[in-house]
Amino acid sequence: MMLADLGADVIKIENARGDDFRHYPPAEPDLGGEGAPFLWTNRNKRSLVLNLKSEAGLSLAKSLAEQADIVVENFSTGVMERLGLGYDVLSQANPGLIYCSVSAYGRTGAFADRLGFDPVIQAESGFISMNGYADRDGVRAQSIVMDTSTGMMACNAVLAAVIARNRNGKGQRVDLSLYDTAISMIGFATLQYLMSGVVPQRNGNTSNDTSPTGVFHAKDTPFYISCSSTAIFQRLFRAIGRPDVAEDPELQDRGGRLRRREELFEILDAAFAQNVWAHWGPILREAGVAAGEVRTLPAALESDVTRESGLVTRIPHPTAGEIPNVALPFHFSATPVADPVAAPAIGQHSAEILEEVLGIGTEEITALKEAGAFGSFPLALSKATTAARAAG
16 A cells, blocks of 8 residues: 555455455445445455465466566465465566565565464554553553564565666565564564563553653543653643752652652652643743643544644545545655545456456456356456447
C-alpha cells in the first residue's frame, strides 16, 4: 500500500475466494460481507484473480513477473519455489527484478518452515516481556505493530533496491522477517541489555529510563507526561509552582529522579488533581513540557490534531458508495502521493490487467477461463474489451 500511495501500479494476486484478510471481522454489509481490515491495507491496488494450482494461471503469473519491476510474496517458505515462481526462476527471465519475500522467521535456516503471526512474534522477541505491570504477565500490544513495521521495513528495503538497480541495472532478492523486525522494534533496550546485562523491567506506564514519566490525572481526565531531560523536569515543577523541587540538587540528574520517583509522583498527583485538563494542558504546553491526554481511539480520530493533519478522509467505493480512509503520514512539497482509491473487490481488475499488461484479448481470456486460470471466479470482460467486441 505504501508503494501504491507513492505511485506504483500494484497488482494484487488473489484466488477465487480472495485474500483471507478480506474476511476479517466485523463484516460490513455494504462491502458484500468483507471487513474494514482489508480496506485498511489494500488502498490503491488492483485485484487479479488467478488459480495458481492450474497451469494456465501459473503461466499468467510468470508472464506478469517477467514484466514487473517488483514482486512481493508472503507465502509459507518453499511455496513459491514449488510453483516455479521462485527468485532464481523469475530473475533469469527478468534480471532487473526486485523480489521481496516477507515471512515469519526468514527464508533460510533452521526456522524457515515455522508459521508465525504478529502476537506470537511479540512473545518470542521479548516485546511482550517489556509491556504491562511487574506483578502480572507481560501484555501484547493490541495494535499489530510487528506486521505493520515489517511492511514499512519491506517498503524501505524495496526502495533501496530500486535505487541500487538505477545505479547498476541489476535486480536482487530482498528477504524480511517479522522476527528480525521485532528485535529492531524493541529499540535501544536491546543494546542496553547487551552492554550492561540489565534486563528491562515492566513498569506499567512509567519509564525505566526517565522520571517523572507516566500517567497523571487532572480533575476530569488522565494525561501522559514524558519527562525525558533535566530541563523538562525543571520546567514541569516550575509550571506547577514548585521551584524548590525543580532546583533540588539531588534531582538534577536522572538517577536521583528515578530513586525518588514515588515522591515526585505524589507531588504531581496532588497538584494536577486541583484542576481540569483544560487548565493544565495550556500551562504545560507553554512551559515546554511534553504532555497529552490519554485518549480513546474515537477521541484521537476526532481530535483537532488528527483533523489538522488531514489524516481521516472519505473516498468513493464501488459498492458502499463512500468509505472512511486513513492516509499515510507522507507530505511532499513537489511529488504528492496518489489520490486514494478504495481497496478493490475480488478480481475487480482481472480482465483490465490481462489486456493492458499482457495484451490478451477476448478470445484468449475465454480460453484461459475454460482452462481453469481463474478457478471458480466468474471473470467478466472489462469495459474496454466489451466495447471492442461490440464495435467488431
